[in-house]
Amino acid sequence: MNNKKGENKKFSPCNFYPKNRRGATLLVENIIFIILNLVFIAILIFFLISKSGGAAVLEEKYAKEIALVLDSAKPGMMITLGVGDAIKAGKSGLGENNIDNIISINKNVVTVKLREKGEYSYSFFNNISITKNYLNKDTGEYVIFTGDYNG
Amino acid sequence: MGRTHASARGFAKSFQDKVPHLLIKNKRGADKFLSIFWFLILFLVAGAIVYMAFLFYGSPFNIRNTEGQILGDKIADCITSKGYLNDAVFSPEFKNNFLDACHINLNTEDFSDWKNNAQYYVGVEVYKFDETIPRLTGDELLGLSAGDINLKTAWELTIPKTNIFSYKRNIDTVVIHATEGGTALSASQEISIQGLSIHYMINRNGGLISAENANSFVPSQYVNAFKPESEIAQQAGCIDTRNNNMLIPACSQSCVADGLLATSCQVLSNPPQSSYCCINTFNPRSIGIELVNLGSLCTTNQNSKYCQGSIDVNGEKWETYSEAQINALANLVSDISSRYGLPLDREHIIGHYQIATHKTDPGPAFPWDEFMSKLSSKQGVSTASSILAGGQQQRSFYALDSGGNQYIVKILTLVGKIGKNE
Numbered sequence: 180m181n182n183k184k185g186e187n188k189k190f191s192p193c194n195f196y197p198k199n200r201r202g203a204t205l206l207v208e209n210i211i212f213i214i215l216n217l218v219f220i221a222i223l224i225f226f227l228i229s230k231s232g233g234a235a236v237l238e239e240k241y242a243k244e245i246a247l248v249l250d251s252a253k254p255g256m257m258i259t260l261g262v263g264d265a266i267k268a269g270k271s272g273l274g275e276n277n278i279d280n281i282i283s284i285n286k287n288v289v290t291v292k293l294r295e296k297g298e299y300s301y302s303f304f305n306n307i308s309i310t311k312n313y314l315n316k317d318t319g320e321y322v323i324f325t326g327d328y329n330g
Numbered sequence: 331m332g333r334t335h336a337s338a339r340g341f342a343k344s345f346q347d348k349v350p351h352l353l354i355k356n357k358r359g360a361d362k363f364l365s366i367f368w369f370l371i372l373f374l375v376a377g378a379i380v381y382m383a384f385l386f387y388g389s390p391f392n393i394r395n396t397e398g399q400i401l402g403d404k405i406a407d408c409i410t411s412k413g414y415l416n417d418a419v420f421s422p423e424f425k426n427n428f429l430d431a432c433h434i435n436l437n438t439e440d441f442s443d444w445k446n447n448a449q450y451y452v453g454v455e456v457y458k459f460d461e462t463i464p465r466l467t468g469d470e471l472l473g474l475s476a477g478d479i480n481l482k483t484a485w486e487l488t489i490p491k492t493n494i495f496s497y498k499r500n501i502d503t504v505v506i507h508a509t510e511g512g513t514a515l516s517a518s519q520e521i522s523i524q525g526l527s528i529h530y531m532i533n534r535n536g537g538l539i540s541a542e543n544a545n546s547f548v549p550s551q552y553v554n555a556f557k558p559e560s561e562i563a564q565q566a567g568c569i570d571t572r573n574n575n576m577l578i579p580a581c582s583q584s585c586v587a588d589g590l591l592a593t594s595c596q597v598l599s600n601p602p603q604s605s606y607c608c609i610n611t612f613n614p615r616s617i618g619i620e621l622v623n624l625g626s627l628c629t630t631n632q633n634s635k636y637c638q639g640s641i642d643v644n645g646e647k648w649e650t651y652s653e654a655q656i657n658a659l660a661n662l663v664s665d666i667s668s669r670y671g672l673p674l675d676r677e678h679i680i681g682h683y684q685i686a687t688h689k690t691d692p693g694p695a696f697p698w699d700e701f702m703s704k705l706s707s708k709q710g711v712s713t714a715s716s717i718l719a720g721g722q723q724q725r726s727f728y729a730l731d732s733g734g735n736q737y738i739v740k741i742l743t744l745v746g747k748i749g750k751n752e
Contacts, residue, residue, distance in 0.1 A: 227379070250404075304435055305434070305435070329433075
């Protein structure tokens with residue numbers, strides 16, 4: 180590569196940097212600085228996204244939403260809930276084949292378990308019996324059938 | 331200016347000597363501090379964001395309000411149907427098992443250690459409707475309740491009574507009394523027998539007794555010593571119940587300054603009855619709080635056991651107030667102040683002695699300065715609100731019975747439960 184003076188200029192890492200007309204290095208540190216900033220912000224955004232979609236947050240959200248639905252339920256209902264996010268979180272937290280019992284309802288308590296070490300339980304006050312409940316992994320739905328009132 | 335640049339460069343050089351890789355040189359060899367400080371700021375901002383994220387996602391997803399609403403709906407549907415009262419509502423079977431009859435199970439506390447936590451409170455009141463009565467007092471036909479009474483006490487302390495049927499008095503004063511008796515029980519008995527009443531009483535251990543929880547502390551015949559805030563209590567009037575209910579004359583204008591007794595009118599030791607005077611305007615506009623305290627203990631034989639734990643004022647010994655009592659009083663008065671917009675000063679927070687010359691309570695042992703200082707530190711803080719965090723629902727509606735009689739039904743549901751995270 181020849182410059183204006185016809186001198187052959189060999190490639191080197193130093194020559195790769197853009198030069199201004201005085202030949203000084205142009206803002207190399209600024210480019211690194213910007214890249215570091217972008218990396219930093221990306222890590223921060225990743226942290227926030229992972230936190231908001233975390234298994235612990237989903238467990239609490241689903242347990243409480245299901246408890247609310249059951250509080251309002253009447254005898255003889257079929258309740259279908261979309262739990263796609265919980266299934267996805269359960270697969271990554273418990274394994275592909277262990278998600279059958281991520282949601283359980285026992286004695287007025289809803290328990291959601293999406294992690295190996297942890298679960299979230301929430302109670303409901305409606306004294307209604309649950310005759311059948313299952314997770315449909317294909318459709319991402321949780322189905323609950325209510326029977327008569329207890330007692 | 332030149333000196334400043336020179337000293338900055340000198341500092342930069344010494345700094346770079348110590349930490350050579352943290353500073354970047356520009357093309358003229360001048361030092362750039364920008365990078366390290368910029369990253370310092372970034373880390374601070376990131377730390378704050380991470381902290382806020384943990385705070386936000388770590389706090390519970392609050393559905394108590396919706397739960398309270400559903401619970402209220404369920405009870406309303408159970409008690410009434412299409413505007414008519416359920417015929418069974420007044421039957422003893424319904425009263426005894428109204429939760430079962432309404433298909434409500436509040437016993438989920440049995441799950442693990444949830445029994446230790448306040449979960450729910452349900453209260454139902456049915457009144458005969460009478461449009462000539464501006465507020466509902468004493469004509470309750472049915473009162474049902476279940477759940478944790480502490481939730482209701484917390485709610486009573488915190489929530490302004492916005493219900494259209496409740497009568498909210500214009501409160502501008504809190505009057506502090508001392509029981510001059512040993513226990514809450516004996517004081518309640520005395521107050522009740524004399525036909526007097528009070529809104530709150532604070533035990534030596536700081537425990538609070540009110541109309542809401544008095545049943546748990548005093549026998550039922552003395553519960554009438556406690557009135558809810560919405561009702562006037564006979565606690566700051568001008569009747570001397572210890573002296574044949576003698577009506578104490580109103581103080582002369584010269585004895586009253588800024589609505590309270592002038593200092594010159596204070597009668598401190600056994601005045602002749604004719605010199606008593608009183609300001610008879612405080613009962614309707616005040617809330618009365620009794621502190622369990624013996625008052626004056628002894629003037630002679632000061633080594634006796636009765637004089638222990640006391641302070642000496644002019645040769646007379648007075649029982650001291652416990653710290654728990656003062657703290658509880660500060661919490662309560664702060665709460666009252668926030669609900670009624672009451673200024674926290676000595677014109678609005680007064681002692682009984684300030685409105686009646688025949689009274690000394692709360693007495694010279696009461697630490698006014700310490701109390702007012704604690705009070706000012708709590709200004710604007712509503713102490714009980716965090717217990718419920720939005721889980722309260724109150725509703726009132728009209729209903730008819732099959733005979734066409736009109737009733738008012740009031741339903742209060744409080745949800746204070748938490749989830750279990752393992």
